[in-house]
Amino acid sequence: MRGKYVIAGIGHTAYGKLPGRTTVSMNVEATRNALRDAGIEKALVDAVLVKAPTSAREMVYGQLVSEALGVVPKWSFAVDQGGAANVSLISIACMGIEAGQCDVAVVCYADNPRTGNRAFMGRARTSEAGAFGWAAAAGGYGMIHQAHIAEYGTRPEDFAAIAMACRKHGATNPDAQLKAPLTLEAYLAAPFVVEPMRRDDICLVSDGAAALIIMSEKRARELKVPAPVPILGFGQGQTTTEVTQRPKLTESMAKVSAKTAFDMAGIGPKDVDAVQFYDCFTVVAMMALEEYGFCKPGQVGAFAREGRLEVGGDLPLNTSGGLLSETGMPGLQLVMEGVRQVRGTAANQVKNAGKVVVSNQGGQMQTHATLILGA
Amino acid sequence: MDESGIEITELTKPYWDSLAGGKLSFQTCRACAHKWLPARDTCPNCLALDDYDWTPASGRGHVVSWVVYHTAFDPAFKARVPYNVAIVELAEGPRLITNLATPNETIKVGLAVDLAPEPRFNVTLPCFKPAS
Numbered sequence: 001m002r003g004k005y006v007i008a009g010i011g012h013t014a015y016g017k018l019p020g021r022t023t024v025s026m027n028v029e030a031t032r033n034a035l036r037d038a039g040i041e042k043a044l045v046d047a048v049l050v051k052a053p054t055s056a057r058e059m060v061y062g063q064l065v066s067e068a069l070g071v072v073p074k075w076s077f078a079v080d081q082g083g084a085a086n087v088s089l090i091s092i093a094c095m096g097i098e099a100g101q102c103d104v105a106v107v108c109y110a111d112n113p114r115t116g117n118r119a120f121m122g123r124a125r126t127s128e129a130g131a132f133g134w135a136a137a138a139g140g141y142g143m144i145h146q147a148h149i150a151e152y153g154t155r156p157e158d159f160a161a162i163a164m165a166c167r168k169h170g171a172t173n174p175d176a177q178l179k180a181p182l183t184l185e186a187y188l189a190a191p192f193v194v195e196p197m198r199r200d201d202i203c204l205v206s207d208g209a210a211a212l213i214i215m216s217e218k219r220a221r222e223l224k225v226p227a228p229v230p231i232l233g234f235g236q237g238q239t240t241t242e243v244t245q246r247p248k249l250t251e252s253m254a255k256v257s258a259k260t261a262f263d264m265a266g267i268g269p270k271d272v273d274a275v276q277f278y279d280c281f282t283v284v285a286m287m288a289l290e291e292y293g294f295c296k297p298g299q300v301g302a303f304a305r306e307g308r309l310e311v312g313g314d315l316p317l318n319t320s321g322g323l324l325s326e327t328g329m330p331g332l333q334l335v336m337e338g339v340r341q342v343r344g345t346a347a348n349q350v351k352n353a354g355k356v357v358v359s360n361q362g363g364q365m366q367t368h369a370t371l372i373l374g375a
Numbered sequence: 376m377d378e379s380g381i382e383i384t385e386l387t388k389p390y391w392d393s394l395a396g397g398k399l400s401f402q403t404c405r406a407c408a409h410k411w412l413p414a415r416d417t418c419p420n421c422l423a424l425d426d427y428d429w430t431p432a433s434g435r436g437h438v439v440s441w442v443v444y445h446t447a448f449d450p451a452f453k454a455r456v457p458y459n460v461a462i463v464e465l466a467e468g469p470r471l472i473t474n475l476a477t478p479n480e481t482i483k484v485g486l487a488v489d490l491a492p493e494p495r496f497n498v499t500l501p502c503f504k505p506a507s
Contacts, residue, residue, distance in 0.1 A: 122448035127381045128413065131496055134460045134472045135448040142442035143462060150440070150484035195443035195457070195479075244462050244470050249440055 002264060005094040006220050006228035007373070008104075009038025009213035010336040015327035016177045018207035019115040023053040024068045026110035026209035031069055034106070034211040038225050045213075047075035047105035049093055051085040054330070055117040065108065075102045082362020083278060083330035084236070085109075087369035090335070091234040093214040103219065109332050110209030118205060138202060140243040140364030141281040142194040147249035148283055149196060151298075156198070158301025160187040162282040162317070163200045163324055165309040170321025173347045177204055178325045201282040204328035210336060229342045232267070232355070233372035235260025243364045254291040254359065254368045261370035267355060269293040274341050274350045275315060276334035276358045279322040288359045289317075292370075311348045319348045331360040338373045376451045380497030387414045389429045394499040399490050400429040401469040412469040434490030435506065436465040443479050463488055463503055476504040 011033025013026050027050065035042055048066040058064060061078040075096055079085050086109055093105035113121065121137060124130030148154045163182055170176040182200055190199040220228040237253025237260070239246065262268055269292060279285040290297045294315060303309065309317040320326045320337040327333050340346040341353035355374040361367060383391055393400040401412045404427050409420035417424050441461035447453040459479050464470045475482055476491050487506035492499045 124449065126413075127376070128387075129472055130376045130449060131381050131498070131500055132460055132472050132474050133444055133447075133449060133452040133455065133458055135444075135452075139442055139444070139460060143440040146442060147440045147484065192443065192445045192457075195445060197442075244439075244472050 001094060001098060002232050002266060003230040004217055005097060005214060005231045006217050006225075007212050007231065007335070007339050008040070008215050008220050008225045008228045009034040009036070010210070010339050011035070011037055012210040012333070012336065013208045015175060015206050015208040015329065017115050018112060021112060021207065023056070023110040023112060023209070024064050026112070026207070027065045027108045027211065028068050030110065030209035030211035031106050031108050034213050038213040040104070040213065040223055040225065042069060042071055044104045044223075045069070045071045045106050046073050047093060047096060047102035048073045049075065049089040049105055049107050050078040051089060051109040051330070052078040052080050053111040054120055055111055055113045069106070073102070075105070081367045083280065084360045084362045084367035084369040086331040086335060087234065087358065087360040087371045088236060090212065090214060090231065090371060091236070091369070094231060094234070097214070097216055103215065105214040106211055107214060108209065108211035109329070111329070112207040114205045114207045116207070121205070136194070137364060138194040138197060138281070141283060142197050143243050144249045144365065145197050145201070145281065145283040148286070151250050154298060155301065156188060157184055158304075159201055159282040159286065160184050161301050161304030161309070162279065162285050163187060165304055166279055166318045166322040166324040168310060169319050169348050170325025173320045173326055176321045176326045177206055178321070197281060200324070203280045203323035204325070206328040208327055208329050210329060210332035212332070212335065227343045229339045229373050230375065231371065232374050233261040233263070233265030233370070235264065235370045237368045239366050239368070241366070250287065250297070252287065252291065252361070252365045252368055254288055254361065257368045257370045258292040261357070261372050265372040265374070267372070272315065272355050272357050273353045274319055274356045275317055276319070276322070276338050276356065277317060278331060278334065278359045278361045279318060279324050280330070282324070284361060284365065285317065285322070292357065292359070311350055316350050319346055319350060330362065334358050334360065335371060338371070342373050342375055376449060376496055383498070386416055390414055391498050393429060393431070394492055394501055397492055399432045399434060399501045401432055401465065401467065402427040403430045410468050412471050432490070433466050436463045436488050436503065438462070438475070438482065438484055438486040438488060439464050439470065440484060441475070441482050461503070471501060474500070474502050476502055481505065
């Protein structure tokens with residue numbers, strides 16, 4: 001299947017505050033833009049695959065979006081896999097088309113935690129957890145951040161280096177929600193939220209939506225899609241267990257997900273020109289760099305300080321700013337930036353970005369999915 | 376946390392009753408001897424249903440990781456900020472989330488700890504303190 005399926009179109013809404021918009025409305029806007037980008041009519045869509053909004057759960061959500069789009073698809077469903085869901089849906093779309101189940105798929109996501117309901121971000125998972133004040137996703141990721149410090153002697157400036165690279169790229173992305181570059185001094189001066197994580201270790205909270213159009217390379221040629229980007233590989237790995245029960249907090253199944261995708265694409269870390277790595281917290285992007293085989297564990301800070309994670313370096317990270325700077329949306333912005341890099345249309349364009357790797361992950365590192373794009 | 380406190384079910388009642396008596400207990404599978412927390416009615420190893428004993432723990436353990444909340448995501452914790460939350464692994468193997476009764480600056484990964492039950496809300500919580 002390597003290269004047999006493509007991302008034919010990408011579309012998104014504005015990022016940041018979109019008061020009064022429903023998630024269904026935002027999904028429609030993003031999908032309309034993706035259809036325009038692909039240059040196709042909505043009547044061709046026969047699969048609508050949606051990542052369920054996190055802030056407000058609704059039954060048969062895929063059908064609500066399909067109805068608003070005015071399409072009657074063969075396949076439509078919403079999945080719940082946290083932040084890994086979008087890349088998983090892309091791989092499901094490819095396999096569905098390969099199996100003759102559908103022909104043209106929309107993959108989309110919308111949420112409005114910034115102006116709508118963000119209670120899910122701060123709540124405890126159980127009443128027992130709540131009795132200890134063990135609340136918010138930041139708590140679980142903070143445990144992982146601390147374990148990384150204890151195991152590798154990782155220093156604040158190492159975590160800062162991740163945030164600084166992302167924020168530098170976001171500063172020159174016109175669509176970014178946060179365009180302020182970050183200095184080490186500012187990182188260190190910012191207050192702890194859940195220590196050892198400081199304010200700038202933590203991603204943005206954003207309203208917004210994004211959508212992709214997936215089809216075969218052959219179909220894209222027939223439909224004269226202007227800029228299809230081939231999907232070279234994908235993979236998944238599920239760590240599954242809660243942070244408290246995980247045997248080793250500094251390891252996830254990202255390694256397995258990456259290997260599956262690299263094997264499918266027939267490439268390795270040395271062949272990669274840019275990475276768009278899920279950065280809900282700095283430690284997450286750091287561990288992806290380690291587990292995908294780009295850096296030895298504990299060496300990411302030194303790697304970053306050589307400028308290697310910036311555009312112009314040999315492994316630019318989150319060239320549109322990622323969750324830390326472009327938008328806190330869980331994952332699709334990273335896929336869209338991968339598409340723009342391969343097309344050669346990114347705001348912070350990497351020269352000859354032939355192979356781009358995208359990571360998506362969710363829960364508290366329970367879920368992971370990898371996507372490799374390239375010409 | 377709201378006024379009602381922790382939800383106690385038929386499954387978890389022995390756990391909270393044990394803590395009220397000053398002891399921490401974990402579940403041990405009668406079929407395969409696997410030990411676990413938090414409470415569930417199926418063995419996570421051999422999947423046996425309703426076939427376990429509640430075993431008293433020694434109360435000894437060590438810190439796996441820990442954080443300090445500088446923000447009260449839950450208003451009920453506003454007066455406690457900055458407060459710690461830790462993952463403790465018991466000497467017998469099971470792990471649990473807890474608070475450590477010690478100044479935050481004295482905590483480190485690997486710190487040996489002992490059970491220090493603390494009444495809070497509607498229960499006695501399995502909190503820990505540095506081992507004596």
